[in-house]
Amino acid sequence: MENKAIRWVYDCESIDYNELSNLYKITLLGDKKAEDLKVVFSNSLYKCFVYVEEKLIGVGRALADGVDCSYICDVAIHPRYQGQGIGKSIVGKLVEFSNGYNKIILYSYPGKEDFYRKLGFAKMNTAMAIFKNQEQAFEWQLLQKVI
Template identity: 65%
Template sequence: MIKALCEGKEHTLKYRWKYSADNIDWEELSELYKLAPLGDKEPNKLETAFSNSLFKCFVFEGSKLVAVGRALADGTDCSYICDVAVLPEYQSEGLGKAIVSKLVELSDGHKKIILYSYPGKENFYKKLGFKRMSTAMAIFENQDQAVEWGLVSEV
């Protein structure tokens, strides 16, 4: 259970948290990313990505998957938090913050915890203790699209 603020009133929301990829409906997860909206992610590729991630959080209301996140980590040096998504009707209830906070907690002991976000979300992550990096670089499968979306700039 997590406590959250909804329309200025504190209440308790009951969710089931799962930290393994066992018995995940990858089609449902793919649909969650479309609705979030965080793009088209193929179910088989999601299964590979989450299976190869040291830490993962799946959040359910009943049997419905409503939020998710993962951290690709090596167990000592670096943990990379990514793919945090919440269904639109569950956003602004504190689930995204709770997932990122849990992934940071699970990543404790790593020398660095890294994430990247879509432009405009920086303040959300700043409130959770993240600082802007000045030296990060990236190569995307679709570089032109990454530039268009403001994820990277021409160096």
């Protein structure tokens, strides 16, 4: 990244949740309301915010219980900065924070599985989910209909 300093933040003290909400919109990860993001990030044990020149360009968080399970979610990289290793670094930092847990879990959007496989994640055979908007989850191919 052309000599621009990257700044990492691991707490929510100075986060602009409207900027965060916009990052999710432009990365096509959904319309997440600023007030909802404040709640979910505040309740997440681990979080990473990545800035370039005061602009939020990357984010990720992990819900974790301190011992057994850490669930990595909401990893997003600004389209202009994708392919530069930032997502890999965010996931790596969240895995590092979760070191020693019995299991570290995430789910991937279809087409991103190889990215996570390269970071050491393996496909689960028995993962199941209930989504608030179940039909949309089927449309996005996050769930499979069992016949």
